[in-house]
Amino acid sequence: FPELAGLGDEYPDLLLDGEIVVLDGGTPSFAGMAERFHVVDARKARRLAEQRPATYMAFDLLRLYGVDLTQRPWTERRATLERLELDGPRWQTPPVFTDGEALLAATREQGLEGIVSKRTDSAYRPGLRSPDWLKLPHRATTSVVIGGWRPESTSASAGRLGAVLVGVPGAEGVHFVGRVGAGLAGRAGMALLERLRPLEATRSPFAEAVPAVDAVDAVWVRPVLVADVESLGLSSGGRLRQPSWKGVRDDLSPDDLRPGHDAATEGNH
Template sequence: MRPMLAATADRVPAGDAWVHEVKWDGMRILADVHDGRRVLSSRTGRDVSVSFPELAGLADTYEDLLLDGEVVALDGGVPSFGALAERMHVSSARKAAQLATTRPVTFMAFDLLRLFGQDLTTQPWSARRDLLEKLDLRSSAWQVPPVYDDGVGLFEATRDQGLEGIVSKRRASPYAAGRRSPDWRKLPHRASLSVVVGGWRPEVGSTSRLGAVLVGTTDGAGGFAYAGRVGAGLAGAAGARLRALLEPLRRSASPFTTPVPREDAAGATWVEPEVVLEVASLGRGSTGKLRQPAYLGLRTDLTPADLHEVTDG
């Protein structure tokens, strides 16, 4: 099963038909518990159970259930995708165990899709939420975050607290697995987005160390338009890891469907657009390029195909 996705909103939905939640700056996870095991799947369906050993105890909560939620990592008490990035791609059980101590995560469970073998996805959100709260899922590694009736107040509060934004959900909505539905609407505060890498440039004075990547966003026609050069945040280990991922993807020409300025293309190594990153920026300039973009982390939970659905975050 793939998770239900939220459409982007330009205002907070009003009225009693809606309920509102904090939008967590994390990684979407489906947690499937059955037969004494727990399997964690990313939004793309990848098994990421080994990456988050602190969630192993979910297997002991109930005999059978399927939860939807987000894994978050805190930085100064605030969820941060940058803090989570080093946890998302870990495939070594030993390294994951070490990171679980130094960079622990919390699973924010916000929906219940199956319980004791019964599929709940056709039930309204309000019924699923009622059952979820009755399960009393509380520990140091997972929790059921609260929901709010006052969406405008929550939006203002999350902005003041430096949180990512809010998600509003229609109380009567069923769970539309794998679909983006207007019954769920997201309203973020910060200007961060997912981009695809189409090339890289070496660090000044080096021929091998990565200094910047050339990134693109969806062009609305199945391709990727050039969106600028990202260098901030790529020093040291982050750049080395990204360089290793890009090396097997070399190609002879730019993969972007729009021109790359000569000053950005100079010395570039072009790659197949297969690696997705999360970047923060100050929006776009008059030419459409991202203003002062900075690397936040790899989006191993997303594929380039996911970016074509909608400008996503």
């Protein structure tokens, strides 16, 4: 993310907690963010930084000028963070809201992932789940392209569909975002398999190599079938979190899902 490099020049010793997002019309874009993950070529990274720039949202301040702030109350850390005025070309400090119910409703209406509610006197606990912080997620619906399927692993159910491998289209092709198995048991899986068998292909349609743990026994298909899945958004590695199957979208084509296309259905953090 070369567009974020300047943030490190603001202060010589600064440790933040935040999130990187790609915005499309002011809303976090699922497809746009997936396209930015796993880019190792510097020239490609610079090009994507211009075409699909990322923004860093600073949520918390953990260290400043060598001073560990993690045990300070959240209100103190937040006040110090705001005094830093981190408002650059590609980074910002989003506002805090005190009406949790209204914010939860507003984020649901906007198709956002959800909210995090924090006790004002809470410390920051690195790597730990804190009872002082409550995540209230919406399970967002996202349209994806099916690029392959895996059979169920048990011998008694050999030949039955166990999961589909899905991705989102970008400038470089279809970017793999995960494996979806929940919701595909029984008739739903059988009906989908009937539609996938005629689409079988000899190679993976994804732009990058699918992790071996996901690609085991995979049957690749031409990436022409669009479906909706529910999830808790993307992980830091660009994968769907806790995805579940909703159904095929015969009214959409893969081109409809490309970033910036009005017909794309997106729901993300």
